[in-house]
Every structure is written in C-alpha cells, then in structure tokens.
Amino acid sequence: MTMSEMLREITPEEIENFHRDGAVLLKNIMGTDWTEVLAEGLEYANDHPDGTSVGVSEPLRIDQWPASHSPKLKKILDESPVAEIVGKIINAPVRFYMDQMFYKPAGLMAPSAWHQDTCYYNIDGHQLVRAWICADHAPRSVSMEVVRGSHLWNATYRPPVGMDPKENPEGAQALEKDFAAGKVLVGKEAHDHFTYFESFLDPGLPELPDIDSLRGSFDIMNWDYEPGDVLLFHGNIIHSARGGVELEHPRRSHASLWAGPDVSYLHRRSQAIPDPLPLYDFEPKDGQPLADFPEVFPLSWVP
Numbered sequence: 001m002t003m004s005e006m007l008r009e010i011t012p013e014e015i016e017n018f019h020r021d022g023a024v025l026l027k028n029i030m031g032t033d034w035t036e037v038l039a040e041g042l043e044y045a046n047d048h049p050d051g052t053s054v055g056v057s058e059p060l061r062i063d064q065w066p067a068s069h070s071p072k073l074k075k076i077l078d079e080s081p082v083a084e085i086v087g088k089i090i091n092a093p094v095r096f097y098m099d100q101m102f103y104k105p106a107g108l109m110a111p112s113a114w115h116q117d118t119c120y121y122n123i124d125g126h127q128l129v130r131a132w133i134c135a136d137h138a139p140r141s142v143s144m145e146v147v148r149g150s151h152l153w154n155a156t157y158r159p160p161v162g163m164d165p166k167e168n169p170e171g172a173q174a175l176e177k178d179f180a181a182g183k184v185l186v187g188k189e190a191h192d193h194f195t196y197f198e199s200f201l202d203p204g205l206p207e208l209p210d211i212d213s214l215r216g217s218f219d220i221m222n223w224d225y226e227p228g229d230v231l232l233f234h235g236n237i238i239h240s241a242r243g244g245v246e247l248e249h250p251r252r253s254h255a256s257l258w259a260g261p262d263v264s265y266l267h268r269r270s271q272a273i274p275d276p277l278p279l280y281d282f283e284p285k286d287g288q289p290l291a292d293f294p295e296v297f298p299l300s301w302v303p
C-alpha cells in the first residue's frame with residue numbers, strides 16, 4: 001500500500017516560529033494512514049517490553065529505541081514524512097539519532113517531568129530536533145508544553161534522574177571512582193539492563209527551576225494535539241507533559257530525535273541514556289560530528 005507523503009508544505013512563518021520559540025505544532029501535516037501505523041507500532045512495543053522499558057505496567061511507560069524492534073515504528077522512521085519535516089524546518093540534511101515511546105494507558109494521566117533532552121545524551125549541537133507524534137487525541141491538559149525560548153538560554157540543566165549522593169553515598173562514590181578512571185559508565189550493557197538510576201545525578205549542573213510552582217513566571221506554550229499533527233521541539237528546550245487528568249482513552253506518543261550537520265559527540269557526565277549500540281564500536285571522541293559515523297547515523301533526508 002502506498003502511504004501518504006506530507007499533506008502540505010511548512011510555511012515560512014512556522015519555520016520562523018520554531019527557531020524563535022524552540023517549538024512549533026504543525027497542524028494536519030501527516031495523513032491519518034500514518035496514525036494507524038503509529039498506533040499498531042506503539043501497541044507492539046508496549047506488548048514487547050525490552051531491557052530499555054521503564055515503568056512496565058505503570059501509568060507511564062517509557063521505552064528507548066522502540067523502533068529497533070517494532071516494525072511499524074521502524075516504518076514511521078524510514079518511510080513517513082517525519083525526517084523530511086525535520087529537515088525542512090532546519091533546512092539541512094538530517095540523521096536519525098534515537099527514538100522513545102511514552103505510553104500512558106487510559107485513566108488518570110501521569111505527568112512527564114520538566115526536562116531538557118540534550119543533557120541525557122552524549123551529543124551537543126543546535127540542530128537537534130524532536131518530532132513528537134501521538135496516536136491519540138491529546139488535549140493541552142495532557143499533551144506537551146514547553147518554556148518558550150528556553151532553547152536559547154545557553155544553559156544545561158541537571159536531568160531529574162540518576163544516583164543521588166545524598167540517598168546512596170556509596171553507590172555515588174563508586175560511580176565517581178569509575179568516572180575518574182575514565183570508565184564508560186552507561187555502556188553497551190545498558191541496552192539490556194537499562195536503568196536511569198545508575199547514572200550520575202550530576203551535581204555540577206544547575207537544578208531546573210520549579211516551573212510548576214512558578215508557572216506564572218514562565219512563558220509556557222501548550223497545544224491541543226490531534227493525530228496527523230507533528231510537534232517539533234528543540235533538543236535544548238525545557239518541556240514536560242501535564243498529568244492529573246482522567247482520559248477515557250490512552251495517550252500513546254512516539255518521539256524521535258534527529259540531528260542536523262552541527263551535532264557532534266560530547267561525553268556528558270549526566271548521560272542517562274546509553275549511546276546507540278553500534279556507536280560503541282567506533283569509540284567516538286568529543287567534538288566528532290555525527291557525520292563521522294555514517295554507518296550508525298546514515299542520512300535520512302537531504303534538501
């Protein structure tokens with residue numbers, strides 16, 4: 001079956017809004033034939049938890065690289081207009097970096113905590129774009145929200161995960177020793193035995209402000225999302241999803257992370273998510289562009 005391409009062009013205003021605000025919701029840009037593929041792909045991933053599945057049977061399930069074992073999600077990455085949409089917003093070639101699933105079953109919606117994406121990964125750059133798509137109608141009370149313009153604050157905040165030296169001084173000390181000895185802390189094996197909580201809670205990075213208690217002090221953007229829309233946001237933007245609302249249907253989202261030419265490898269002490277598995281064999285060095293590893297990050301779209 002031939003699947004639909006982009007339903008419309010991205011407007012110059014949408015491109016400008018993305019770069020200024022750090023996020024833009026592109027309404028009705030992917031055909032609903034893709035929504036069915038997305039829903040089937042997410043259901044498959046949900047039914048087949050792997051080592052990277054966090055929160056199985058809980059109200060928020062997060063999987064890393066679900067497209068690596070869910071054929072329909074792989075189809076979304078390889079054949080849907082998502083890569084093209086990202087490439088057009090940054091007007092540059094794009095490579096796929098990684099993807100995640102956020103599966104919230106029907107009932108009381110769990111929130112997704114405020115965070116930046118970049119600080120979880122060993123990458124750095126300005127042309128890092130998340131494409132967030134959802135198989136379900138998601139009103140603004142449960143879809144994504146961002147702090148407008150925070151992608152330009154030039155600040156890297158502490159990911160709200162990892163081993164806290166106050167709660168586990170011995171564990172944190174052992175990690176500290178390994179780090180000083182130059183060991184890879186979140187290595188290949190993390191793909192099978194994944195946990196955020198064995199990484200550092202990096203005390204060297206500033207804590208995120210308590211945005212929920214100070215909502216009036218921040219310029220928060222949020223959107224009512226309909227299947228067929230694509231929400232794009234910058235890797236450095238501070239974002240979250242609200243919870244506490246009852247939904248009669250699940251809220252199943254897929255977020256893929258794409259890199260333009262300025263994105264390079266940067267080993268971060270705060271790394272919580274392992275490098276893509278095949279990358280370990282190349283022993284990447286800080287500052288190497290992802291383009292140096294075309295076997296791991298082939299071009300997905302070129303202008």
Ligand SMILES: O=C(O)CCC(=O)C(=O)O
Nearest residue numbers: 102112117132241253255
């Ligand atoms: O879908 C969600 O609730 C969270 C998504 C998210 O935080 C992300 O894509 O980085």
